[in-house]
Amino acid sequence: MxxxxxxxxxxxxxxxxxxxxxxxxxxxxxxxxxxxxxxxxxxxxxxxxxxxxxxxxxxxxxxxxxxxxxxxxxxxxxxxxxxxxxxxxxxxxxxxxxxxxxxxxxxxxxxxxxxxxxxxxxxxxxxxxxxxxxxxxxxxxxxxxxxxxxxxxxxxxxxxxxxxxxxxxxxxxxxxxxxxxxxxxxxxxxxxxxxxxxxxxxxxxxxxxxxxxxxxxxxxxxxxxxxxxxxxxxxxxxxxxxSGDGAVAGWVHRFVTYQRLTPLWLALYRANPQIALSPPRSPLLDRLDPRDLDLRLYRRVVEIRDGRLALQAYLDPDAVARLREEAVREGKTGHQLDAAVEAAILKAGLRARSAGESPPNGPSHAAIHGGRDLDSDTAFLVEVADAFTATRPVRPWSRSRGGTSTTSG
Known part of the structure; x- marks a missing residue:
């Protein structure tokens, strides 16, 4: 052989x-x-x-x-x-x-x-x-x-x-x-x-x-x-x-980006299926499908943003501030800081929605971080998705304590 x-x-x-x-x-x-x-x-x-x-x-x-x-x-x-x-x-x-x-x-x-x-x-x-x-x-x-x-x-x-x-x-x-x-x-x-x-x-x-x-x-x-x-x-x-990348390099980059965004998108989709333009196939087939990556990646970014907006009513402003302070204490700065905070906010918001708890002090209206165009916003959401899969689970907002707490998974 x-x-x-x-x-x-x-x-x-x-x-x-x-x-x-x-x-x-x-x-x-x-x-x-x-x-x-x-x-x-x-x-x-x-x-x-x-x-x-x-x-x-x-x-x-x-x-x-x-x-x-x-x-x-x-x-x-x-x-x-x-x-x-x-x-x-x-x-x-x-x-x-x-x-x-x-x-x-x-x-x-x-x-x-x-x-x-x-x-x-x-x-x-x-x-x-x-x-x-x-x-x-x-x-x-x-x-x-x-x-x-x-x-x-x-x-x-x-x-x-x-x-x-x-x-x-x-x-x-x-x-x-x-x-x-x-x-x-x-x-x-x-x-x-x-x-x-x-x-x-x-x-x-x-x-x-x-x-x-x-x-x-x-x-x-x-x-x-x-x-x-x-x-x-x-x-x-x-x-x-x-002087630049070619077709295969670009396709590989889009394919990897799509894979990295999938865990975050899937969590948002399970919480609110209405964000998806069409019902997805099995996660495995969706990940392996090499076709139409330009369109699918664009839709994935838009649907993640829609999922983020759908969680706005579950975001506690006090908890958002606390999560940012925790990230700063961990030494994060710049885009890494914004991505880490955004990932923690999304994780806590998803858990609050799942538990049916609204923030005790009303929803947060803090600015939503991201890029100025599709490419930069996609790059930012990739950082958010990476942080989302790496961060510790965050409990939903507690009415009795008026804040957030974290626990190791």
């Missing part, structure tokens, strides 16, 4: 990333459409390369075309295409403007590498059609030369990829962008190390030099797996420019 995952995992992941990109992330203008084509070229070439390297496909390609091991150069040519497409994409991310294209000099370099590897492959004596090509033919004349000509076309792209990934990483500030660029940088460095290792392996086999078979096996099995999985994960995320 583990070996099958290692061999077939990368091609499956590559095709999933490619199909996902085709389905959910089309460019909205000419520039985005062109940059999206770079990503599709990159992912498509990697998907084809990984598929050709899988044992069954590798042997089937040789049998179908009548050329033993033809999957080897085909796979390497698609890697060349993927590497240079990725380089152009990172360069565009770095410089902005129109997506860049290869210069004629670089096009000739890539074309020369493809033609050279094709000629050397045709001349090399490799009659057995087997995915273990490197083991069987590492010592054969022209195989080392084949690899060196391949590296002539590939290494400049890998060096540029590593450089651009690192430069973009140094400039990036947002966590989502930095995560993607870390994956890209580490993956590209690992791919570069692997190709250098294979060059040393073929050199050792050709000239009878010592080279650890155990070390080579580990590098072949695991370094390529880690490298390409990291590169694929970074590439499968929609475009994340250094």
């Amino acid at each position: 583990g070996e099958a995952a290692r061999v077939y995992g990368p091609p499956v992941l590559a095709w999933v990333a490619l199909i996902g990109r085709l389905v959910i992330n089309r460019g909205r203008n000419a520039v985005e459409a062109r940059s999206n084509r770079l990503v599709l070229t990159y992912l498509g070439a990697l998907a084809i390369s990984f598929t050709l390297q899988a044992p069954g496909t590798y042997e089937a390609a040789g049998d179908l075309l009548g050329i033993p091991n033809v999957a080897k150069p085909l796979s390497h040519w698609t890697v060349l295409i993927a590497a240079w497409a990725a380089r152009n994409l990172l360069l565009w991310m770095r410089e902005g403007g129109e997506p860049v294209r290869l210069s004629w000099r670089l096009r000739l370099l890539v074309a020369g590498s493809m033609v050279g590897t094709g000629v050397l492959f045709a001349l090399a004596e490799t009659p057995k059609n087997d995915v273990k090509f490197n083991i069987f033919y590492g010592h054969v004349p022209l195989v080392l030369e084949y690899w060196l000509v391949y590296l002539v076309g590939l290494m400049p792209a890998l060096v540029e990829l590593a450089r651009l990934s690192w430069l973009n990483l140094c400039d990036a500030e947002r966590p989502a962008v930095r995560l993607r660029l870390w994956m890209s940088t580490i993956g590209v460095v690992a791919i570069t190390v692997y190709h250098v290792h294979k060059g040393l392996f073929f050199t050792a086999k050709r000239f009878g030099l010592p080279y650890s078979d155990a070390f080579s096996a580990v590098m072949d099995k695991y370094l390529t797996l880690v490298a390409f999985v990291l590169v694929l994960l970074s590439a499968s995320l929609p475009r994340l420019r250094v």
